[in-house]
Every structure is written in C-alpha cells, then in structure tokens.
Amino acid sequence: MKKGKMIILSGPSGSGKTTISHCLLSRFPELKFSVSCTTRSIRNNEKHGKDYYFLSMNSFISKIKTHQFAEWEEVYPKLFYGTLKNEISKILKSNRHVLFDIDVKGGLNLKKQYPNNSLSIFIMVNSIKILKERLFTRSYDEKNNKTNINIRLNKARKENSYAKLFDFVLFNFDLYQTKKKVIQIVSNFIL
Numbered sequence: 001m002k003k004g005k006m007i008i009l010s011g012p013s014g015s016g017k018t019t020i021s022h023c024l025l026s027r028f029p030e031l032k033f034s035v036s037c038t039t040r041s042i043r044n045n046e047k048h049g050k051d052y053y054f055l056s057m058n059s060f061i062s063k064i065k066t067h068q069f070a071e072w073e074e075v076y077p078k079l080f081y082g083t084l085k086n087e088i089s090k091i092l093k094s095n096r097h098v099l100f101d102i103d104v105k106g107g108l109n110l111k112k113q114y115p116n117n118s119l120s121i122f123i124m125v126n127s128i129k130i131l132k133e134r135l136f137t138r139s140y141d142e143k144n145n146k147t148n149i150n151i152r153l154n155k156a157r158k159e160n161s162y163a164k165l166f167d168f169v170l171f172n173f174d175l176y177q178t179k180k181k182v183i184q185i186v187s188n189f190i191l
C-alpha cells in the first residue's frame with residue numbers, strides 16, 4: 001500500500017536544506033525523514049539512526065552488493081551516502097510521506113524512480129561567497145579543513161547547473177522567506 005508521497009530536497013551542502021527539512025518535519029507531522037546511510041564520521045550534534053546510519057566502508061559496500069540501496073553516491077571522494085530501499089518502504093507502509101535530504105544526483109535518481117508521486121525541490125545557493133562563509137562557520141568535529149570546504153564549493157558550482165531539472169527551484173536569500181515558500185509548496189503537494 002504505497003500511499004505516501006515523496007518530497008526530495010536537494011541542493012549544495014550549506015544551502016540550508018537541512019534546516020529547511022527540520023522546519024518541514026516540525027510543520028507537517030505526516031512527513032517522515034528518510035535516514036540515509038553514510039560512511040562519513042559523525043559530527044558532535046548528530047545521532048546514529050536519527051541523522052544518519054553511520055556505517056563502516058565494509059558495511060556500506062556489503063549493502064551495495066546485496067542491492068539494499070534505492071540509490072547511493074560517492075558524494076565526496078571516499079565518502080559514500082545512500083538511501084536504503086527498506087527505509088523508504090518502512091515509511092510508506094506507515095502511511096506517511098517521505099522527506100529526503102539528498103545530493104543533486106541522488107535527488108534526480110529518486111525522481112526518476114518515482115516520477116508520479118514525488119516532488120523535487122532544489123535549494124539554490126545564491127552566492128558561492130556566502131556559501132563559503134557558511135561552510136567555514138559550521139561547527140563540525142570532522143576535518144573541516146580548507147580542502148574539504150573547497151571540495152564542497154566545487155561540487156556546489158556543478159550542482160547549481162542541475163537546478164533546472166527540479167520541479168521547483170528556490171533561492172535561499174532569506175531563510176525565513178525560503179521556509180515560508182517551501183511550506184506552501186509542500187502543503188499544496190500533500191494536502
């Protein structure tokens with residue numbers, strides 16, 4: 001019984017999509033966050049099973065081999081992220097809608113798999129300079145060094161060019177306004 005709809009929130013790292021997804025989850029109790037798997041290390045404000053399933057590389061590879069992912073990507077060099085098929089079906093079976101916070105390729109991949117019951121939203125970074133500042137001020141306990149930030153910035157430049165393939169594109173100039181718009185779009189889609 002696949003009643004649930006899917007909301008795919010994509011955009012470069014630092015675009016504000018995680019904050020927006022938290023906002024959607026508190027606004028719409030019928031939405032459930034799809035917890036992804038990742039091989040990156042846990043940040044000090046994160047919880048296993050809530051933000052991600054933090055897996056070893058071996059365990060991630062074994063899930064690839066046993067076809068447990070609906071999609072997976074090497075989002076950054078040697079850092080893997082993926083959505084478990086089981087995570088999606090668990091949420092759909094509970095008659096809720098699924099919310100994904102996922103990179104651009106993964107978002108497009110899911111949209112292709114579920115063209116009829118999914119809504120894809122791209123949160124656009126309006127300025128690489130602002131993005132750079134945001135990434136620098138993020139408090140990670142992982143290696144938040146210049147190299148990592150540059151990798152994320154280069155990826156953001158490429159990702160912005162895929163925006164046109166999404167159902168909606170929102171420029172995140174002002175977080176309050178962006179949240180308002182996303183709530184409106186999601187509300188139209190699920191209600």
Ligand code: 5GP
Binds near residue numbers: 011012040
């Ligand atoms: P972060 O390390 O900042 O939590 O996430 C890095 C990027 O990976 C973000 O753009 C995030 O949306 C994306 N991401 C998170 N989960 C998944 C997933 O399951 N699949 C894919 N393809 N990307 C993901």
